[in-house]
Amino acid sequence: MTKNALITGITGQDGSYLAELLLEKGYKVFALRRRTSVPIMENIEHIKNEIEFIEGDLLDQGSLINAVRISNPDEVYNLAAQSFVGTSWIQPVLTGQSTGIGVTNMLEAVRLTKPEARFYQASSSEMFGKVVETPQKETTPFYPRSPYGVAKVYGHWITVNYRESYDMFACSGILFNHESPRRGVEFVTRKVTDAVARIKLGLQTELRMGNLDAKRDWGFAGDYVKAMWLMLQQDQPEDFVISTGETHTVEELVEIAFTHAGLNWRDYVVIDPKFVRPAEVDLLLGDCTKAKEKLGWKLEVGFEQMVKMMVENDLQKIQR
Numbered sequence: 001m002t003k004n005a006l007i008t009g010i011t012g013q014d015g016s017y018l019a020e021l022l023l024e025k026g027y028k029v030f031a032l033r034r035r036t037s038v039p040i041m042e043n044i045e046h047i048k049n050e051i052e053f054i055e056g057d058l059l060d061q062g063s064l065i066n067a068v069r070i071s072n073p074d075e076v077y078n079l080a081a082q083s084f085v086g087t088s089w090i091q092p093v094l095t096g097q098s099t100g101i102g103v104t105n106m107l108e109a110v111r112l113t114k115p116e117a118r119f120y121q122a123s124s125s126e127m128f129g130k131v132v133e134t135p136q137k138e139t140t141p142f143y144p145r146s147p148y149g150v151a152k153v154y155g156h157w158i159t160v161n162y163r164e165s166y167d168m169f170a171c172s173g174i175l176f177n178h179e180s181p182r183r184g185v186e187f188v189t190r191k192v193t194d195a196v197a198r199i200k201l202g203l204q205t206e207l208r209m210g211n212l213d214a215k216r217d218w219g220f221a222g223d224y225v226k227a228m229w230l231m232l233q234q235d236q237p238e239d240f241v242i243s244t245g246e247t248h249t250v251e252e253l254v255e256i257a258f259t260h261a262g263l264n265w266r267d268y269v270v271i272d273p274k275f276v277r278p279a280e281v282d283l284l285l286g287d288c289t290k291a292k293e294k295l296g297w298k299l300e301v302g303f304e305q306m307v308k309m310m311v312e313n314d315l316q317k318i319q320r
């Protein structure tokens, strides 16, 4: 029998890869989409005719109840959020409302309308924040370092709470950074690969960056959405860390991307305090042993391969 899935955050990076995966698996895909003055369809242009869009916003409870009613979902993937850490200092209240309270709004919509639906919450390694333990796993205490991280901790615990209070099948995936050619250009990987392509093609002369010493555990988004789906196929709802188990500095990322295009990064990168954050997460490194063992999840695309893929994609895109 065909399963119905409701995805929030469809226009973003993960929403597009997850929708592709679910369509391949034969799901009927419904997606909550905000009204914008100009439609944001770049990531889903190729599948838009296979998706049923429902207008709504995480901040508008009624629209979420309506979305659950219309889609009658077997599975709900709550990927929508104000997801850029930098912006969370500029719009902390909005970030709290959508990235934090928005999760409760979505859980309430499910609880009141279709409580047996399985629920996935997009939690984040940003919740670990300041280094308390390395590598970070499901039991590592949280110490968020940004309004975004604080909001995600709220979203995480309210998901756990709904599971425990109402016996809902609610899971939280604690995903470490994952990237792709569909990443927004403000995030560091895409910012770098887009700039490398522009510099290579003579359209830009420098790249202004913040802290090059920060370390991240970067994987490929296409691999990570598979873990989301797997979490909702288990017998019991549980939380899982998803990561590569490798960490790299921002400087290593920059070096790989420039070198791939035959450029020396030191000739172009300028440190600009504007991009240094008020509080930094210095080191993220995840231990996803639980996901490997219980979900049978595995990584297919490595860090270097992904960075090169993103540079190639940006070169082609800009040339077009």
Ligand code: NDP
Binding pocket: 008, 009, 010, 011, 012, 013, 014, 015, 032, 033, 034, 036, 040, 056, 057, 058, 059, 078, 079, 080, 081, 082, 083, 084, 098, 102, 122, 123, 124, 125, 174, 175, 176, 177, 178, 179, 184
């Ligand atoms: P994106 O920023 O690419 O996408 C965010 C999506 O959320 C967009 O579709 C956006 O819609 C939507 N959205 C934002 N605010 C609202 C709102 N108030 N109501 C409805 N929709 C809204 O994020 P990613 O795809 O990278 O990430 C998906 C989720 O996973 C996010 O929750 C993110 O915080 C989390 N996460 C991401 C990680 C990563 O490395 N990518 C790691 C860990 C967690 P619009 O186009 O209209 O703006």
Ligand code: GDR
Binding pocket: 083, 084, 085, 086, 123, 124, 125, 126, 175, 176, 177, 178, 186, 187, 188, 189, 191, 208, 209, 210, 211, 212, 214, 215, 216, 250, 275, 276, 277, 280, 281
């Ligand atoms: P992050 O991703 O904050 O980890 O959150 P981002 O790519 O924005 O930053 C990664 C690291 O790079 C450093 N950095 C810069 N970052 C940006 N954006 N721009 C710069 O110029 C720059 N220079 C250095 C940052 O300081 C940081 O240390 C991402 C998001 O997808 C979240 O939604 C998600 O939850 C987490 O990953 C896991």
